Amino acid sequence: NKTLSGTFSDIGLMDGAYEVSITGPDSQMTITSTSHFGNTNHQVIVTAVREPAVLPSVHGALYIxxxxxxxxxxxNLEIDGNDRNIDDSPGSEPAVPGIAVDDPGDSAYVINTLKPKIANNIEGLGGDPSVNTVVDNTDWDEVTQNLIFSQDTSLGSGTYAAGTVLGTFANPIITYVEGDVHFSSTATGSGIMIINGNVTMSGQFTYYGMLIVYGKSSIETTFVGNGGIYGSTVIVGSNVDFKSTGTTGIYYSSQAISNAQVNLKSSRFEILSWWE
Structure with missing residues (x-):
């Protein structure tokens, strides 16, 4: 519970009892534990700070x-590495690639498969089509596991449609999805979403923040409809099959990324002091 605070008394343990008090903001928490066993009392006072949720580097509007x-x-797919705010006004940060990949062969392959109409809609660093090779040393297993450890909510395989709200811009959350998932209709979300499986997005599904689709084997990602991802989309897997139709937009938004970085909480703490 990332908002846990207060005093919890008379907690039984063997032949004794203890109470725990949690006070203060995330930047300076004080946890006091007082135990009572027979005629012996013992107290421990710990101060700690909650560590922030760490987002990986942004390599492009879409990184594969x-x-x-x-x-x-x-x-009419649009992938845009030019910074934009969530209201579609221009952002203030430098452009990133529309599509970023690890291997020059993949970059050439993507460019050669683009139809002229689509090529003009892949914008960002370097001009149209903005498809660039980047150097990435991220340990994606470590990144995803740390984020999953700090998840605020989890979903299983299935279809999630109108009424599904996975965080708002004012209150972003960390969402973990285990299995194949379909987001449709007017489902929305904000924060970080980690999907371990295939994903289909249709209708007007809109997400603000970072979307990470990962797996050790094949990943099929399909974007249809006219929704949008504002922030950055990451797809990591041994085999990636990426398809898109409709008027989907994948946009780089430093505003959405910064909002997630500032407001998301991890479940890890750094101990500042310990007294007993």
């Missing part, structure tokens, strides 16, 4: 890391 890549882009 894989050994085998298959891309099929159709419709």
């Amino acid at each position: 890391s894989t050994d085998t890549l298959n891309v099929k882009l159709q419709g």
Whole structure:
């Protein structure tokens, strides 16, 4: 519980009891534990600070890391590495690639498969089509496991439609999805979403923050409809199959990323002092 505070008394333990008091903000928490066993009392006072949730570096509006890549882009897809705010006004940060990949061969493959209409809609650093090779040393297993440890909510396989709210811009959350998932209709979310499985997004599904789709084997990601991702989208897997139709937008937004970084809480603490 990331908002746990107060005093918890008369907690039984063996033949004794103890109470715990948690006070203060995340930047300076004080945890006091007082135990009573027979005629012996013992107290421990710890001060701690909650560690922030750590987001990985942003390499592009869409970043794909894989050994085998298959891309099929159709419709009026727009992938834009030019910074924009969530209200679609221009952002203040420098542009990043529209699509970023690890290997020059993947970059050439993506460019060669783009139809002229789609190529003009892949914008960002370097001009259209903005498809760049980047150097990434991220340990994605470590990144995803740390974020999963700090999750605020979790979902299983299934379809999530109208009425699904996975965080708001004012109150972003960390969402973990285990299994194949379909977000449709007017489902929305904000913060960080980690998906271990295939994902389909349709209708007007809109997300603000960072979307990470990962797996050790094949990943199929399909964007249809006219929704949008504001922030950054990351797809990591041995085999990645990325498809898009409709008028989907994948936009780099430093505003959405910064909002997630500032407001999300991890479940880890740094101990500042210990007295007993």
